[in-house]
Amino acid sequence: MTDTRTRPKSRTIQVSVGGIGEGEDFRDELGHVRDAGDEQISNYTINFGPQHPAAHGVLRLIMELDGEIVERVDPHIGLLHRGTEKLIEYKTYAQALPYFDRLDYCSPMCMEHSFVLAIEKLMGLEIPLRAQYIRVLMAELTRISNHLLNLGSHIMDVGAMTPNLWLFEMREDTLQFYERASGARMHANYFRAGGVRYDLTEKMLVDLQDWLDNRFQLFEDSIALVADNRIFKQRNVDIAIVHKGDAVAWGFSGPMIRAAGIPWDIRRSQPYEVYDRMDFEIPVGTNSDCYDRFMVRVEEVRQSAKIMRQCLAQMPKGPVGSDDQKVFPPSRNEMKTSMEAMIHHFKLYTEGYHVPAGEVYVATESPKGEFGVYLVADGTNRPYRCKIRPTMMSHLQAMDMMLKGHMLADTTAVLSAIDPVFGEVDR
Amino acid sequence: MSDEWFALMAVKFASHVPKMASDEGVVAAAKKAIGDALVEARELVGEVTLMVRRETIVDVCRALRDTAGLEYQQLMEIAGVDYPERPERFEVVYHLLSLTKNRRIRVKVSTDEATSVPSLTGLWPVAGWLEREVYDMYGVTFAGNPDLRRILTDYGFEGYPQRKDFPLTGHVELRYSEAEKRVVYEPVSLPQDFRSFDFLMPWEGPEYLLPGDEKAHGEAPGAPSPLPATGAVASKDVKTSAQTAKTTEKPSDTGAGAPADKTAGKQARKPRSKKAESEVGKKPRGKKA
Numbered sequence: 001m002t003d004t005r006t007r008p009k010s011r012t013i014q015v016s017v018g019g020i021g022e023g024e025d026f027r028d029e030l031g032h033v034r035d036a037g038d039e040q041i042s043n044y045t046i047n048f049g050p051q052h053p054a055a056h057g058v059l060r061l062i063m064e065l066d067g068e069i070v071e072r073v074d075p076h077i078g079l080l081h082r083g084t085e086k087l088i089e090y091k092t093y094a095q096a097l098p099y100f101d102r103l104d105y106c107s108p109m110c111m112e113h114s115f116v117l118a119i120e121k122l123m124g125l126e127i128p129l130r131a132q133y134i135r136v137l138m139a140e141l142t143r144i145s146n147h148l149l150n151l152g153s154h155i156m157d158v159g160a161m162t163p164n165l166w167l168f169e170m171r172e173d174t175l176q177f178y179e180r181a182s183g184a185r186m187h188a189n190y191f192r193a194g195g196v197r198y199d200l201t202e203k204m205l206v207d208l209q210d211w212l213d214n215r216f217q218l219f220e221d222s223i224a225l226v227a228d229n230r231i232f233k234q235r236n237v238d239i240a241i242v243h244k245g246d247a248v249a250w251g252f253s254g255p256m257i258r259a260a261g262i263p264w265d266i267r268r269s270q271p272y273e274v275y276d277r278m279d280f281e282i283p284v285g286t287n288s289d290c291y292d293r294f295m296v297r298v299e300e301v302r303q304s305a306k307i308m309r310q311c312l313a314q315m316p317k318g319p320v321g322s323d324d325q326k327v328f329p330p331s332r333n334e335m336k337t338s339m340e341a342m343i344h345h346f347k348l349y350t351e352g353y354h355v356p357a358g359e360v361y362v363a364t365e366s367p368k369g370e371f372g373v374y375l376v377a378d379g380t381n382r383p384y385r386c387k388i389r390p391t392m393m394s395h396l397q398a399m400d401m402m403l404k405g406h407m408l409a410d411t412t413a414v415l416s417a418i419d420p421v422f423g424e425v426d427r
Numbered sequence: 428m429s430d431e432w433f434a435l436m437a438v439k440f441a442s443h444v445p446k447m448a449s450d451e452g453v454v455a456a457a458k459k460a461i462g463d464a465l466v467e468a469r470e471l472v473g474e475v476t477l478m479v480r481r482e483t484i485v486d487v488c489r490a491l492r493d494t495a496g497l498e499y500q501q502l503m504e505i506a507g508v509d510y511p512e513r514p515e516r517f518e519v520v521y522h523l524l525s526l527t528k529n530r531r532i533r534v535k536v537s538t539d540e541a542t543s544v545p546s547l548t549g550l551w552p553v554a555g556w557l558e559r560e561v562y563d564m565y566g567v568t569f570a571g572n573p574d575l576r577r578i579l580t581d582y583g584f585e586g587y588p589q590r591k592d593f594p595l596t597g598h599v600e601l602r603y604s605e606a607e608k609r610v611v612y613e614p615v616s617l618p619q620d621f622r623s624f625d626f627l628m629p630w631e632g633p634e635y636l637l638p639g640d641e642k643a644h645g646e647a648p649g650a651p652s653p654l655p656a657t658g659a660v661a662s663k664d665v666k667t668s669a670q671t672a673k674t675t676e677k678p679s680d681t682g683a684g685a686p687a688d689k690t691a692g693k694q695a696r697k698p699r700s701k702k703a704e705s706e707v708g709k710k711p712r713g714k715k716a
Contacts, residue, residue, distance in 0.1 A: 251553035
């Protein structure tokens with residue numbers, strides 16, 4: 001395609017088409033000379049979002065287009081900025097936890113995970129084995145839940161409808177398990193420093209096993225509809241290729257870096273909780289395009305199911321919270337009979353616990369990538385500073401690099417393959 | 428909050444937090460690689476922190492990235508922290524990750540409102556937005572960042588919200604104005620003052636001065652206190668209430684006896700029926716006729 005921008009901007013051309021008289025200039029409303037025979041095309045800028053169904057939230061993209069080719073993208077984020085980090089500085093540690101559910105609201109428990117691990121690392125607090133298994137189990141359920149939403153909307157963003165509806169059916173199941181574990185479908189507030197809030201019932205564990213055994217055909221069917229589909233491949237293969245070096249330099253993590261062929265997974269490289277006891281595989285891409293990112297997530301769903309099965313099989317009986325009564329609240333039952341438990345409960349829900357002074361950076365593998373919490377404690381009951389490292393910020397920043405030279409219609413595929421959620425990016 | 432609180436670090440280690448490769452020898456290797464740029468190196472709760480001189484940050488990060496054996500290839504995070512009581516109030520904290528060595532490291536520089544920090548955009552393109560965020564939240568400028576705009580706050584926002592002296596409620600609020608048919612900004616008006624409870628135990632947490640506390644420590648000469656001020660000689664013949672020990676040793680000290688019985692009888696509760704009668708026909712309380 002010829003580059004029209006290099007032509008001289010103002011020329012007077014004698015034209016004799018379209019009813020314009022011989023030797024007559026035709027000027028448009030802006031006063032530019034219009035060349036009726038050979039239309040002069042200049043780049044133009046469009047505004048994508050902030051309210052756009054394919055933007056996965058409130059993302060505003062200022063896109064500079066040359067025809068349908070994207071020349072430059074300037075993502076404007078922050079439209080959902082709620083000052084989470086500032087608010088956390090004014091709350092006790094326990095009060096700060098629900099803010100994490102509202103970061104990446106598609107994978108709430110994984111957000112809580114980094115925060116409670118950061119607190120526990122600073123306090124040197126051990127948690128019971130059953131609580132670790134429950135955390136891993138719920139984190140993997142969260143990963144499945146997140147990927148089901150993302151895969152479904154990715155498929156829909158490139159034009160297919162059915163798989164999304166099927167996948168939502170499955171996602172509904174995961175939300176119901178959420179509700180049975182924590183009492184809330186989305187904003188769980190389930191993990192606690194020192195363990196988890198409630199124990200999972202035997203019935204729920206049985207139902208989870210049943211769900212893993214019988215429900216995944218729906219997932220496989222949905223993926224089978226698109227994975228080898230010609231149109232789906234045309235929309236995704238070779239779109240937004242990111243080379244290994246770029247992926248490292250742009251701070252990629254999670255499925256984005258694995259699709260680039262780097263087998264980096266924090267669950268494997270820097271195992272936390274009981275991930276070192278789990279047998280699972282890490283899918284990597286070969287071509288680092290949107291299709292690879294999609295297929296990496298598909299395989300991760302299967303691997304997560306595998307981890308969940310192992311958790312269910314290995315989970316021991318026992319307490320789900322630390323026995324340190326100065327950190328982990330007593331059970332309701334205990335409170336009715338023990339004066340000391342009553343006092344501990346009162347102190348924990350007014351003053352809260354004190355975290356020793358120091359700083360710590362803990363990152364876990366959230367469904368979207370590395371989700372980190374940099375916590376600076378000053379020895380009081382409130383964090384001095386809590387910096388949240390969103391996974392999406394670096395991926396979104398690379399939009400410009402990834403989209404350059406692609407068609408406008410590829411924007412949605414690239415965006416879906418990034419899997420942005422603005423609760424987390426904007427904080 | 429000075430550097431002393433780092434000395435009070437937790438000694439226990441939780442075993443279920445992310446386990447990385449050992450940091451053994453990292454500090455020595457880093458010292459060798461970055462030379463006198465290093466101000467201080469700490470290793471606490473299994474995390475290495477390097478405090479470096481501000482102007483050397485680019486060279487330090489290049490050395491950490493490119494030196495064999497260190498190989499911190501990825502810049503994961505840039506965080507700002509505000510310590511208003513320090514002469515250079517801001518800390519800019521870089522978190523690097525080594526994919527090949529499976530380690531993390533933290534590099535810190537300090538700065539103030541006026542001094543800019545060299546930008547890392549030349550080393551890692553990802554630094555662009557991360558620095559924009561620190562600039563947006565703290566007003567720290569980065570020399571060499573080609574696109575240092577605000578990133579998270581609203582268009583036209585004023586102030587730096589993460590600074591400790593920025594109020595939590597902010598300065599403006601916005602609403603949709605039905606009259607003007609657009610969103611309007613107004614100064615924040617709180618129906619109730621912002622309240623911040625710290626819930627700290629007064630005998631464990633900070634030093635509060637509650638009314639009466641001054642008596643416990645004595646006061647400066649000339650203070651209107653019955654207590655002998657420190658250094659001053661109290662006159663022996665003056666007996667103040669504070670010097671009289673409050674004890675109950677004989678029956679007369681108890682306050683019991685005929686006079687007390689007399690007043691007690693007066694104050695005894697009326698029977699409920701009497702009380703009700705006496706209140707009939709009374710004017711409502713608090714209203715003047």
